[in-house]
Amino acid sequence: MTDQTTTETTEPIFVELVETNFFTRYPCTVCGGCTEKVAILAEGTQRLSDDGESRTVRVCESCLEGSDGLGIDERLDLHARALEAEAALIRSMIGRLKVPTFAEWCKAEREHEVHAHMENYGIGRDEAENKVHRDYPREMGRPLFDQEGEKLPF
Numbered sequence: 001m002t003d004q005t006t007t008e009t010t011e012p013i014f015v016e017l018v019e020t021n022f023f024t025r026y027p028c029t030v031c032g033g034c035t036e037k038v039a040i041l042a043e044g045t046q047r048l049s050d051d052g053e054s055r056t057v058r059v060c061e062s063c064l065e066g067s068d069g070l071g072i073d074e075r076l077d078l079h080a081r082a083l084e085a086e087a088a089l090i091r092s093m094i095g096r097l098k099v100p101t102f103a104e105w106c107k108a109e110r111e112h113e114v115h116a117h118m119e120n121y122g123i124g125r126d127e128a129e130n131k132v133h134r135d136y137p138r139e140m141g142r143p144l145f146d147q148e149g150e151k152l153p154f
């Protein structure tokens with residue numbers, strides 16, 4: 001369980017240079033962007049509770065460089081403000097978002113596949129429907145049945 005008081009702490013978080021052998025773009029805690037595919041990462045640990053909960057804090061090379069004249073704290077503040085603004089926008093959608101049903105999505109997804117098969121293989125609709133039915137079983141994320149157990153139309 002997260003102890004809320006640890007967000008109030010002023011204890012320093014030491015970020016050190018660490019080598020990685022997995023080259024990918026890692027998220028940056030400070031700006032919300034990403035590192036490039038670099039070998040040396042700047043990482044530390046933020047303690048979240050007295051129970052030992054913690055998380056990795058990463059600072060991308062652009063934040064270290066600060067070529068836009070912004071310091072780490074200014075970047076943290078900008079990032080926090082952006083997240084708060086995004087949270088407010090997301091919260092404002094509660095009760096207003098009208099979405100298609102999952103069954104409608106399944107039907108549209110399969111219809112797309114049928115048309116793709118017709119074009120890619122130069123076949124008619126019946127053959128394409130059979131091919132999609134055979135090639136894309138439920139396990140591949142294209143359910144054959146809707147939530148009520150009804151077979152989805154192609």
Ligand SMILES: [Zn+2]
Nearest residue numbers: 028031060063
């Ligand atoms: Zn950054």
